[in-house]
Amino acid sequence: MPKLGMEPIRRKALIAAAIDAIHARGMAHVTMGDIASRAGVSAGLAHHYFGGKEQLLLATMRHLLSELGGEIQTRLAEAKNPENRIRAVVRGNFAAGQFCPTVISAWLAFYVAAQNDAEARRLLRVYARRLESNLLHALRELTSDDKAAQIAEMAAALIDGLWIRRSLSRQSADPDSAIELVEGAIFGALSLPDA
Amino acid sequence: MPKLGMEPIRRKALIAAAIDAIHARGMAHVTMGDIASRAGVSAGLAHHYFGGKEQLLLATMRHLLSELGGEIQTRLAEAKNPENRIRAVVRGNFAAGQFCPTVISAWLAFYVAAQNDAEARRLLRVYARRLESNLLHALRELTSDDKAAQIAEMAAALIDGLWIRRSLSRQSADPDSAIELVEGAIFGALSLPDA
Amino acid sequence: MPKLGMEPIRRKALIAAAIDAIHARGMAHVTMGDIASRAGVSAGLAHHYFGGKEQLLLATMRHLLSELGGEIQTRLAEAKNPENRIRAVVRGNFAAGQFCPTVISAWLAFYVAAQNDAEARRLLRVYARRLESNLLHALRELTSDDKAAQIAEMAAALIDGLWIRRSLSRQSADPDSAIELVEGAIFGALSLPDA
Amino acid sequence: MPKLGMEPIRRKALIAAAIDAIHARGMAHVTMGDIASRAGVSAGLAHHYFGGKEQLLLATMRHLLSELGGEIQTRLAEAKNPENRIRAVVRGNFAAGQFCPTVISAWLAFYVAAQNDAEARRLLRVYARRLESNLLHALRELTSDDKAAQIAEMAAALIDGLWIRRSLSRQSADPDSAIELVEGAIFGALSLPDA
DNA sequence: AATGAATGAGTTTTCATTCAT
DNA sequence: GATGAATGAAAACTCATTCAT
Numbered sequence: 063m064p065k066l067g068m069e070p071i072r073r074k075a076l077i078a079a080a081i082d083a084i085h086a087r088g089m090a091h092v093t094m095g096d097i098a099s100r101a102g103v104s105a106g107l108a109h110h111y112f113g114g115k116e117q118l119l120l121a122t123m124r125h126l127l128s129e130l131g132g133e134i135q136t137r138l139a140e141a142k143n144p145e146n147r148i149r150a151v152v153r154g155n156f157a158a159g160q161f162c163p164t165v166i167s168a169w170l171a172f173y174v175a176a177q178n179d180a181e182a183r184r185l186l187r188v189y190a191r192r193l194e195s196n197l198l199h200a201l202r203e204l205t206s207d208d209k210a211a212q213i214a215e216m217a218a219a220l221i222d223g224l225w226i227r228r229s230l231s232r233q234s235a236d237p238d239s240a241i242e243l244v245e246g247a248i249f250g251a252l253s254l255p256d257a
Numbered sequence: 258m259p260k261l262g263m264e265p266i267r268r269k270a271l272i273a274a275a276i277d278a279i280h281a282r283g284m285a286h287v288t289m290g291d292i293a294s295r296a297g298v299s300a301g302l303a304h305h306y307f308g309g310k311e312q313l314l315l316a317t318m319r320h321l322l323s324e325l326g327g328e329i330q331t332r333l334a335e336a337k338n339p340e341n342r343i344r345a346v347v348r349g350n351f352a353a354g355q356f357c358p359t360v361i362s363a364w365l366a367f368y369v370a371a372q373n374d375a376e377a378r379r380l381l382r383v384y385a386r387r388l389e390s391n392l393l394h395a396l397r398e399l400t401s402d403d404k405a406a407q408i409a410e411m412a413a414a415l416i417d418g419l420w421i422r423r424s425l426s427r428q429s430a431d432p433d434s435a436i437e438l439v440e441g442a443i444f445g446a447l448s449l450p451d452a
Numbered sequence: 453m454p455k456l457g458m459e460p461i462r463r464k465a466l467i468a469a470a471i472d473a474i475h476a477r478g479m480a481h482v483t484m485g486d487i488a489s490r491a492g493v494s495a496g497l498a499h500h501y502f503g504g505k506e507q508l509l510l511a512t513m514r515h516l517l518s519e520l521g522g523e524i525q526t527r528l529a530e531a532k533n534p535e536n537r538i539r540a541v542v543r544g545n546f547a548a549g550q551f552c553p554t555v556i557s558a559w560l561a562f563y564v565a566a567q568n569d570a571e572a573r574r575l576l577r578v579y580a581r582r583l584e585s586n587l588l589h590a591l592r593e594l595t596s597d598d599k600a601a602q603i604a605e606m607a608a609a610l611i612d613g614l615w616i617r618r619s620l621s622r623q624s625a626d627p628d629s630a631i632e633l634v635e636g637a638i639f640g641a642l643s644l645p646d647a
Numbered sequence: 648m649p650k651l652g653m654e655p656i657r658r659k660a661l662i663a664a665a666i667d668a669i670h671a672r673g674m675a676h677v678t679m680g681d682i683a684s685r686a687g688v689s690a691g692l693a694h695h696y697f698g699g700k701e702q703l704l705l706a707t708m709r710h711l712l713s714e715l716g717g718e719i720q721t722r723l724a725e726a727k728n729p730e731n732r733i734r735a736v737v738r739g740n741f742a743a744g745q746f747c748p749t750v751i752s753a754w755l756a757f758y759v760a761a762q763n764d765a766e767a768r769r770l771l772r773v774y775a776r777r778l779e780s781n782l783l784h785a786l787r788e789l790t791s792d793d794k795a796a797q798i799a800e801m802a803a804a805l806i807d808g809l810w811i812r813r814s815l816s817r818q819s820a821d822p823d824s825a826i827e828l829v830e831g832a833i834f835g836a837l838s839l840p841d842a
Numbered sequence: 843a844a845t846g847a848a849t850g851a852g853t854t855t856t857c858a859t860t861c862a863t
Numbered sequence: 864g865a866t867g868a869a870t871g872a873a874a875a876c877t878c879a880t881t882c883a884t
Contacts, residue, residue, distance in 0.1 A: 069868085090370070219421075223415055223416065223418025458846080458847060483873085561759055563755065567673060567752050616808070640835065
């Protein structure tokens, strides 16, 4: 069975399996055995490639973060004006790959893990800051700095809040209505006279 | 040393200890020993009073939910018009007892636990529905049913999103600015002409 | 089964069991299960009381060292002149409790462990220094400082060498002939004219 | 890349690596991977050449024994009288190749391993007997059989004891002073009148 | 009422060993 | 001849839970 060049294949499979396993059993109850068997390998191999459970989980988180980053960057690259850059960020956050039940579960689990794991917290902060800075820059071209900051904060909270609520309802998550809601809130706020 | 009537005292202490422990170590790593020693009792006793770890955790969740419910009800009782009822719900959600780091951690942890625990999910849904229904009723007196539904959904997502973001930043959570933001979003949306 | 005040009893039993187990299977192959079952308890309990395998082994080493120290101190207390103090140290080293196969095995194993474990090395150095200093003081009253140092070094090496050789031969270790040999070498060297 | 005639090169490299690894991590913690990577090969290859960990370790021990034997035989071949034969044995035991930290660690480790491994014990006994018999024959030409036996035993113990102590101190082992000490003890004892 | 003792099941982790390539 | 892939068994360790006192 052993073939050459399996390492990247196994790593990917294990990360995908970790997302599945977190969705199915919850971060608090996943075991290496769970994950490994979902990936079709032995627990020993998962250890061998990642060095331990914690590191496999962290690698999974990094994967999620970089997928999300990719979705946003792709869209940003095509956006030619501030309005479209805002839309790029919002839509990237609700992209198909991101907004499915297993991925949502994993995201949420990492959010919580970040409360108690320094490295996870660091990773998440980098993402949060980048998201807000992308929004902020686009908003500043459309309104005052103060208002831009307010709207950016609201938008970020709204995105996270919609995620968390969709994860709970477990109904087939509907990205389009979420996008509509967030964009509505942002452009609605922009259209308002200053408070 | 055993005293009479200790049960309610112990139960309260253990629930408070569970919240602390979840904040300090994360849901995935709390042990009965953790919780018990924070409450100043033996693990065996925690067991004795709650019947097991799962049940102690569920009791903790119920406590959190009922505290939040209380904060909202108190404020609703004093609200005489729709605007104030909306404010009551928002402010209840960011009440002092709720918006401190340990409680936020615990809330978040339960949100995640609810993904994989039927009873936790049921409890959370009851709360979510009540929150939305309170908001919805008040909003319907101020706008169309459709728009009320949209705004209610947005408000709920915003509240959850702000929580989750504050928990991550770990900076001294500031309820007032959160309240301002949410109320601004709600009343801003209400003031907009229909899309 | 659980009784109060078992901790010291279990600790002693586990340390004794560790010595047995090291003798029977060799330091490289002892398992916590081995030791625990020899002590008549579960492996979990051994962990509970000592915190881990390494610490149980270190506690065992400390026990051995303190036993030996006791044997020597007892004899030193009764020795009224330098010759007798020398004898006290030598005989303490070959005392009954020390010179039996299981204890010899354990000692030897710790000697080797000390090569790669900082804490074990520290413990052993303390013992080695004390042994040599005891001998040295007594010898200095009987000869020149230089010669005393030489003889002390030789005596210490001889004691260790005899131990190691007895352990290998596994024949019923005979403390008396060992004592005779070491004392003969020391007093023989003392009687020699300076080189 | 596979080359012909690699076998003896690999075997030597692996044995040298085993000695290093034992010194660095201790017999109880060496792994095949440790050894193999120090030798610059895969663990699988080490296995292939020696048939298993145990056998590689035994081969390493045999190597050590034969090196020591060589050092002694070379010196014995040049010794023309009993005194020089004694010196040959002593100096062979403290020969440069033998008296360095890594080799001492490995020797010591094997001494201990011999407690619980029949084959290792057998190998060590052969060496011990040869050492003692070489000394004994030389001593018998210089004194009574009884005294020769006593001195031989003492000398052997002294050699082992000095090794073990040097290994512990980890200071740059000084073979010359060790040789002086042992020869001093032997010739000192020989010069003494019968007890 | 409360504890400390104890266990056993479950999890992570490590490694020698095997094997296809 | 040599490797990297993979496993499985064994070991350490953790912890909820039980129970005698």
